[in-house]
């Protein structure tokens with residue numbers, strides 16, 4: 112007697128270009144949801160702490176080279192190795208905020224313009240992973256992003272890649288459901304308000320959405 116059903120957590124993803132404000136907004140969203148009484152966990156991809164993540168880290172820092180398809184599959188494997196723990200946390204009532212996910216995975220690889228690495232090809236290994244209840248796409252212009260500082264030293268942090276990534280994010284999100292496009296060019300506070308509105312709507316609908324789904 113007296114045992115109540117645990118309400119499942121929500122799987123919330125924050126996506127966008129470098130310097131769109133993803134990490135800052137993940138932190139603000141975590142604080143907001145905690146204040147609302149949710150148990151919240153923050154994770155990020157790539158998760159550079161695992162053995163696969165260490166290979167990815169040295170690739171991103173330019174210490175090693177990897178064939179385009181091969182590194183793509185490692186990024187995906189880095190999500191698959193954590194997929195089960197995501198499912199478990201969600202069913203135990205924990206809301207997970209994810210800093211980059213499959214969308215970055217598909218788009219950054221496809222932006223390399225390798226003739227055998229299309230967006231469609233790049234999406235395939237993501238099929239079956241936990242599906243976000245909501246993906247918040249922080250949309251920012253090249254001009255606004257540039258105001259937030261120059262490019263870092265990592266691979267992909269250059270104008271050619273960023274321009275292609277911006278275009279590919281747009282075409283990917285045209286085809287995805289459960290995406291909220293957030294204007295990330297506003298102030299930190301305004302952006303976080305817009306995110307809170309979108310997330311609250313999603314969290315209220317969780318009982319309608321039902322159990323955690325998988326990416327198709």
Ligand code: ADP
Pocket residue numbers: 127128129130131132133134135136259295296297298299300302
């Ligand atoms: P990302 O994780 O998307 O790369 P960050 O959250 O690390 O972005 O933010 C990149 C930089 O831009 C940081 O210096 C951060 O303080 C700043 N920043 C983030 N959001 C805003 C905003 N809305 N307006 C102005 N500066 C911002």
Ligand code: 2DT
Pocket residue numbers: 156157171186187211212213215216217219220267
């Ligand atoms: P940050 O750690 O600064 O977010 O940069 N990337 C990310 C991919 O190419 N594939 C992926 O699957 C993921 C999750 C985006 C990480 C860099 O790695 C890229 C920028």
Ligand code: MG
Pocket residue numbers: 133134135
């Ligand atoms: Mg970040």
